[in-house]
Amino acid sequence: MLNEWLYQFASWLDTFESSTNLHESLYMYGWVESTHVLTLTVFLGMLLVIDLRLLGVGFKNIPASTLVDRLDKPMMLGFIVMIISGVLLFYAIPVRSTQSIFFRVKVILLIAAGINAMIIRRMTRQRPLTWDYDPSPPKKVRVGAGLSLTFWLCVIAAGRMMAYDWWDCHKEMPHFMYWAAGCVNELAAFEQ
Amino acid sequence: MDLLFIFEWLDTSMLADFSKSYAGLFAIVQTFHIASMVMLVGMILLGDLRMLNVLLREVPSQKVIDNTGKWIKIALVTIVLSGVYEASAIAMKLYFNTFYWAKMAGLAMGLAYMYLIRNPIYRRAELSGLEPGGAIAAEAVQPWVVKMVAVTSLVIWFTVSASGRWIGFS
Numbered sequence: 001m002l003n004e005w006l007y008q009f010a011s012w013l014d015t016f017e018s019s020t021n022l023h024e025s026l027y028m029y030g031w032v033e034s035t036h037v038l039t040l041t042v043f044l045g046m047l048l049v050i051d052l053r054l055l056g057v058g059f060k061n062i063p064a065s066t067l068v069d070r071l072d073k074p075m076m077l078g079f080i081v082m083i084i085s086g087v088l089l090f091y092a093i094p095v096r097s098t099q100s101i102f103f104r105v106k107v108i109l110l111i112a113a114g115i116n117a118m119i120i121r122r123m124t125r126q127r128p129l130t131w132d133y134d135p136s137p138p139k140k141v142r143v144g145a146g147l148s149l150t151f152w153l154c155v156i157a158a159g160r161m162m163a164y165d166w167w168d169c170h171k172e173m174p175h176f177m178y179w180a181a182g183c184v185n186e187l188a189a190f191e192q
Numbered sequence: 193m194d195l196l197f198i199f200e201w202l203d204t205s206m207l208a209d210f211s212k213s214y215a216g217l218f219a220i221v222q223t224f225h226i227a228s229m230v231m232l233v234g235m236i237l238l239g240d241l242r243m244l245n246v247l248l249r250e251v252p253s254q255k256v257i258d259n260t261g262k263w264i265k266i267a268l269v270t271i272v273l274s275g276v277y278e279a280s281a282i283a284m285k286l287y288f289n290t291f292y293w294a295k296m297a298g299l300a301m302g303l304a305y306m307y308l309i310r311n312p313i314y315r316r317a318e319l320s321g322l323e324p325g326g327a328i329a330a331e332a333v334q335p336w337v338v339k340m341v342a343v344t345s346l347v348i349w350f351t352v353s354a355s356g357r358w359i360g361f362s
Binding site for chain 1: 215219220222223226227229230231233234235237238241247248250251255256259262263350353354357358360361
């Protein structure tokens, strides 16, 4: 049901001329993707600094609250542009992206990273932070920071692997993979 | 000097046999290449924005620069190791790719700039008392020089990152 709905939505996006134009443009698609990668470095670069501090392995002589407070704005600025450019990249190739197992894994990981970020935010936004000057923060904060870095490394991996066609719908693969990738036409052929 | 022989050697090396055989491992190495690029640019960005007085103004700049140093070195080692592995799989393609050479030139320029110009000027700026808590030294560095150095550094490293992405498009 969800697979059919997603496929219809992607097919509808694919009917827009601007979607095709963006995908087939000589330079624009490249610039959007470059923007996506560059803003990823801004967003994840700032997040990395915060997470290394929260893990207790870097920036130990700077109060945790200072890094969390001051790096929030550039991090969120990078995040917003990264999301906008990411939506444009999806818009340029909607059907293949929707039916990419790696894109689906990436979205799930993004949601997991978002939930984890909200939990960390709750733990680090209390003022005053009792462990602000401690080189090593409490265990639950360190676990959260470790999870954050793991999730984002996996997001990069999934994003990178979207470029490969290993599990594309036109390939021969197990029934479960057709379902997981949302290959509605191939699944329908199976049922006939 | 023509470097073709290096690429021909790399293309027929054991490393190339390995990297061409395992596509999944190649993708994982690519992931670490991107992640280490994020680390490198993130740390440089933090230091440069601090020297531009945009970020972490209440933290002495020396503290920020010193903290980023270790991670920049880790990122550079990972970038080079993963980069050589990636290059071995498509050595001949890269040799004839304009953006690859743009990236390599940018990388060489970025490294030379960071260790020969950026870091010494930042250190001198800290010593000359331009930053809060810095001791007064004889040779002061003008604030506009520090800012120019920071902006140039950002431009170089963003160019390196962007040209890396364009290798795939050309």
